[in-house]
Amino acid sequence: MRPLKRSRYVAQAGVIAAVYAAATIVVLQLPAQLGWGLIQFRISEALTVIALFTPAAVPGLALGSIAANSYLATQVGLTVAIWDIVFGSLGTFLGAVWTWRLRRRPMLALAGPVVTNALIVPAYLPIVLAGLGVYEIPILGIDVESAWPLAYLVGVISVAIGQAVVIYGLGLPLVALLKRAGAETLTGPGTSTADER
Numbered sequence: 001m002r003p004l005k006r007s008r009y010v011a012q013a014g015v016i017a018a019v020y021a022a023a024t025i026v027v028l029q030l031p032a033q034l035g036w037g038l039i040q041f042r043i044s045e046a047l048t049v050i051a052l053f054t055p056a057a058v059p060g061l062a063l064g065s066i067a068a069n070s071y072l073a074t075q076v077g078l079t080v081a082i083w084d085i086v087f088g089s090l091g092t093f094l095g096a097v098w099t100w101r102l103r104r105r106p107m108l109a110l111a112g113p114v115v116t117n118a119l120i121v122p123a124y125l126p127i128v129l130a131g132l133g134v135y136e137i138p139i140l141g142i143d144v145e146s147a148w149p150l151a152y153l154v155g156v157i158s159v160a161i162g163q164a165v166v167i168y169g170l171g172l173p174l175v176a177l178l179k180r181a182g183a184e185t186l187t188g189p190g191t192s193t194a195d196e197r
Contacts, residue, residue, distance in 0.1 A: 023047060049178070051096040073085065098116065118159040
């Protein structure tokens with residue numbers, strides 16, 4: 001990678017990380033269902049569509065997730081937040097990789113963050129809930145410790161719903177907006193982006 005391209009890549013990754021982290025931290029301050037809860041609609045997840053336009057979004061989104069989840073540690077403690085810092089950020093990273101690799105098929109590419117987060121986050125969610133003193137999902141009557149498979153299944157479904165609504169409902173319009181703003185040029189001339197199919 002040439003120095004100018006490397007500088008551009010690092011700058012893009014840094015800006016993406018900062019914007020994603022800031023947006024996620026703001027969302028975490030919102031009422032239940034927007035930032036947290038059984039089905040959450042973290043509007044900051046719409047920013048994952050940026051991975052359609054630049055490979056710098058892969059480290060950018062992952063670092064932004066680490067930063068936002070590290071902030072969460074100041075709210076709930078490191079022993080609870082470490083799960084999100086490590087595994088939540090892993091889900092974000094893998095989703096961004098999926099999105100970038102499948103960018104020529106945007107509808108399929110955007111399924112990346114939905115699938116990776118839906119499979120990873122519910123696996124550790126019962127541990128986080130127990131760390132917060134929540135041992136039951138009252139609305140469903142599920143004991144998160146003794147009924148882990150059921151809690152995981154409910155988590156997969158609820159995370160997938162929230163992610164899909166945000167990524168497809170807000171992310172797709174953001175893709176159109178970014179295209180109109182010239183985001184296809186983020187990677188430079190001759191690089192394939194979301195426009196190609």
